[in-house]
Amino acid sequence: MFSRSSSTSFTLVCLSTTMQTVLAAADTDYTQYVNVFMGTTGGGNRFPGVVGSPFAMTKLGPDVQSGRTDAYSGYLPDGNIWGFSMTHESGTGGAPKYGVVSQMPAVGNVPNPLADLSQGRAVPDEGQVGYYKSSLNNGVTIELGATDHAGLYQYTFPSGSPSSIVVDVSHVLPSFRGLGWEQHYTKGNFNLVSDDHYEGSGTYNNGWNLSPDWTLYFCGKFNQKPTSSETFTGTGNTLSSYGNTSTVSGTERLGGVFTFDSANLTSRVGISFISSEQACQNLDNEIQPKTTLQSLITKAKKAWNSEILSKIEVAGGSDADTQLLYSSLLGMFMIPSNKTGENPGWSSEEPYYDDIFTFWDTHRCHTALFHILEPVAYEEFIRSLIDIWRHDGFLPDARSSNYNGRVQGGSNADNVLADAYVKGIRGAVNWDDGYSAMKTDAEKTPPNNFDPKSPESSTKEGRGALPDWLKYGYITPAFNRAVSRAVEYSTNDFGLYQVAKGLGLQYDEDTYLTRSRNWRNHWNPAATSTNHSGFMVPRRADGSFVPQDPLSCGGCYWGDQYYEDNPWVYSLNAIHDVYTMKEYIGGDEKFIDRVDKLWDLRIFNAGNEPSFTSPYLYNFVKGAQWRSVDRSRGIGNLYNAGPSGLPGNSDAGAMEANILWQMVGLYPMTGQTTFLVLSPWFPSLTIHLGNGKSLKITTTGGNKDTAYYVQSLEVNGEPWDKAWVSWDDVFANGGTMDFVLGSSPVDWATGELPPSPASSDLQG
Template sequence: MFSAFTCVGCIVLLANYLVEGANVDYTQYVNVFQATTGGGNRFPGAVAAPFAMVKLGPDVVSGTTDAYSGYLSSGNIFGFSLMHESGTGGAPKYGVVSQMPVIGNVSNPLADLSQGRASADQGQVGYYKSSLSSGVTVELAATEHAGLYQYTFPSSPSIVVDVSHVLNSWRGLGWEQHYSGGNFSYFSDGHYEGYGTYNNGWNLSPNWNIYFCGRFNQKPSTSKTFKGTGTTLASYDTTSSVSGSERVGGVFTFESTTLSSRVGISFLSSSKACQNLDREIADKTSFQSLVDNAKAQWNSRVFSKIQVSSAASATDLQLLYSSLLGMFLIPSNRTGENPGWTSSEPYYDDIFTLWDTHRSHTPLFQILEPVSYEEFIRSLIDIWRHDGFMPDARSSNFNGRVQGGSNADSVLADAYVKGVRGAVNWDDGFKAMQTDAEKTPANNNDPKAPDSSTKEGRGALPDWLKYGYITPTFSRAVSRAVEYSCNDFGLYQVAKGLGKSTETTTYLNRSRNWRNHWNPSASSNNHSGFVVPRKADGSFVAQDPLSCGGCYWGDAYYEDSPWVYSMNAIHDVAKLKKLVGGDDKFVDRIDKLFDLNIFNAGNEPGFTSPYLYNFVKGKQYKSVERSRSISQKYNAGTSGLPGNSDAGAMESNILWQMIGLWPMTGQTTFLILSPWFSEMQIDLGNGKVLKTTTTGGNKDTAFYVQSLKVNGKPWTKAWVSWADVFANGGTMDFVLGSSSADWATGELPPSPASGDA
């Protein structure tokens, strides 16, 4: 029925219709296995729609390698479960509500029942297939709250449902998941229900429950329940229900060698899980209809939003649409499934993490999925209403972990200045932001950073308010200070829009506090002035700008170097240019990020650095060169990303390169790069379109901007604003060539926090 992803010959034929907006199945260009190896950690399984709660796929064990999304290209499958993350690091999360097919009698369901694969797994959008070495074939499809398993056995089918099943972590960091107990019950009609209780994981969450309801398309020949600890059975018989802190589950056998199993889940109750199942996958629902529905959802909601010309190569089409899939797998829309409180507001979970996504993912999320984006913003605010703080990260209905700043502030500011209104209560939104800016969260005593909260908010806020900088009393002091400055700039933006004059002044001044970490005497490679640690007495700590120590939770800089963080006050670039010594030194400093091999394309803190050349007249071409160089690190293959997907952040980066713009989060500014395609149309909703064209050059060898018209008028700025091309749509017509041209002679991009610099 289906085959693994291949580069199909029909791409060239169908591409001719793209710019005409014909009813094209864009899913044919998608490799669901993009970035599933090489550290990308993408989830390749069945996902029925963007942000669907159910993500149905295999769980693989291979030695002590963490399977962050459940999938590994080698190793044994030990179950197929309904909940996964995609593109995350830290430690695996979920892998719950699982089934495992077994041939013949199952003497001990607590034993290792894992199987190798007879051939490589196969998949398309909305479909997944595994062929096990036992001869069993498993095909998967899904809806938003339920999954459908289709099994083909060579003989003697058995299905094991193990409530204790989770994805394991072997990193030894204390972030592994724990199973606390559960219930499993089967009924005379052959269906089963229950729940599992789990805790911990990367966000150190307390106990949470997931409920399930399963039905087979034929009545089992035998049904048993089991209970035990480790691999030791305490009971294994025809008792209809088992509960407790031990491992529990059920084993079913069948006469027919072909069978299907449909399972619904809910965070509220097993009866709600049954309702979800019966509403979304009714009895006799065809497997193919679920696959078709998934493709239709992805096509209409995401893939069709970007259409490119017939000149696009098969390779570029595959990268474009595979990256769009990876960008919209999480967060998870759990509206109506929130166990924490009753609310009429939308609810989104599995936010991994705004620290990763606020630079380029959320700005593109707003453009391509504006309805869902407004819901997402409302959800962040509603979490504040009921949990006390907005999340920087969140899963299993629990905030955590905060890596740097309170970056929900930057996300809300970005939405506000770009006109997101609808049903958003911006008075509450600003109050939520002020909670981050003014209220110190309780310390959750994280062993990796015990100095202050990593659950939510700004743990280092006491220093920030007292000194205007962060002392080494707090871990990640310098990187947090740079991010707190950007977050406070976000509060300034929203306060200004709401007419709050006192708060506008307060947060504009606080957004400049990153300057208090600037040591003009710190030097490296013919450059002076870097952000460094600072003591309570005002003295600077000696710091090699090329070193970030361990670059992790207990260090002054998190996941990147002083060189990178010294360039990250993107709201205050004019001041930054003065501090580093003017335009020439500023350009050379960006050059050095590459010349000294400091820049890491797979690491989010440096995402914006390559395009800061646009703040110097005559240097926009260097941003284009960096853009093209970075793009060489991407492809649609299994190792197609330069680092962890980070919940789609990495994919959003390459998508902006294709568009030829770069967003400055919290501002209405987009830095101009160079588009890939001779024509691209982005559907902005409500009949609005951004259309870009290129003539005279090509993506690979003649990509320098020679001239540009915006909305039909000659353009001499190396940036555009939201109002120029996104608020009401617009056109950008590029002339490209093989050598640089000094076309951007106009006004420099705004530097709104710099004042007189």
């Protein structure tokens, strides 16, 4: 069991010195190598509470207040707990989301349930997969377990005083950033039912995706009859009513208070986005009156082991690296949320996934690994995206509380669908509809939602700057984030080219391949910086370039021409057209120096997604693969399995997916079938691909930390001289990759360079 610590160190109980031998066993409990507190401090924003299975809708954990600090996942390492709520998102930025359907224990009777009932923690919180524990200063201990749609609270109160539980419908995670992204409680209802359980709903709005009102329903039951059950309403800390009224509703704060004469108490709660009746059904289906906390813990461990953690087996590495691997796998698969059967927007036979936060973060490497490790769920996920388009009109670039928003750059669901298509996902996916959804993004301007941070075009969905893209082949400064949007629109159009090509749509294939090269229209060869010429810069409607310092992006945010990074980074982001980038930059030597400069000038940020692929572009130059390995190892050194073990915001598991690819020794080129070869961390690593197939990767002759340069490689038993492999080489039917490593670089990759599909016009 892990205990939260304010430092990056942690203690792992049950970790034996023969860990790697144990990991080969079929019945291994991989959850023992997981630190649920990984990435919860230092801006990682990960959720450490209970997620009963991958993609579970219920995410039960503490909500902490500490001054005016945003608790993005509800959790902060320091401060008072003011409730334990049923819904959270993990690893997100922007602003907190959810934190609703809350309970808070209190010792003794509660004269005013609207007062501050928060409590500090007597000892650090503890947690493991499927279990969370908080010990409060008032002597109350809370232990949590959960299923997909329900949660269990097990309370131990001090003896000698009444034990009270306050259910606060108006509880919601706040934001203090002042950016207009804070959530609001708008109304609710709370009903004490005759059979001694309670039901109700809360309605909330806003948050980072600016969603309108959405409602979550709940159904709660205790394991014993309370000595008193009361409802309350009020504003702020002032009560309007408090007593034995059976039902309260309205826009005021409201909820219920339950008092017991027992020191030991169990509370069960079901939730639903459909109705309180369905919330009760979810509860009865998943947590019965005799269900024990230990049985829920066991069930959660089994789900995570079988569905995710066992998909990667390793041997021979260090304890720390093994802990990092399995802790990262947990963090990667907490969201999106599988809300199939819980969609209030429409009735459909298709799966439904929500809490996509966001494809801007995850399309570069997270979704590619999601596909490999969970192919069945991933096909469902792709079908869900297409069904959202059928009913809402656009694919989501981000989505939560059943509402699309916000788009930071391009329509990056296009990249996700293209990646799935070229890697052979078919099954029950309707690819005619999938392509029509992508084409909606490419051809239809979404209605303006007048986002205060970018009011000139839609940030809800689609491509807000599409009018310029279609008219000029670039984006003028009339639209915010013009340059970063342009490079992403290019990759989005490349995604359409890939699918159109596969579907045999020749006209569309030619159209979108041409449009995928439009990033070139932002290239100003006269823009200079630190001995380099040629950068992507803003361009006016008359065709002239706006003077731009390539080392600057202004505020680098919603109202600027570059989003969250500068021209140096975005000028290396056309990953479907790398050989054009090389030519524009000045050839191999200048290209290598251009990538080097990201570190020399301290531009590169391992915690920021636009930079994710840049460290491995060396593979597109003969004899330079070792440089990608160097960068990969440097990035790996920024991670550990401790509370501050992420180099930035988890971003819904994007950061964890990134380090997992480093460990595997490959890196995906999204929307393509190409994987760039790096250097694996473990002497033996096996990825189970489903249907009895696997990819086994081995290393000999070196080690992960000091002798990690590739000396030679065999793929499927044959000598390999390319710094890349394709989907068909190692993933479609499984395979083997056998590396020999050493302490010095060797020019082993003398064969064909990786493909650059959009560069064919320059390659003749």
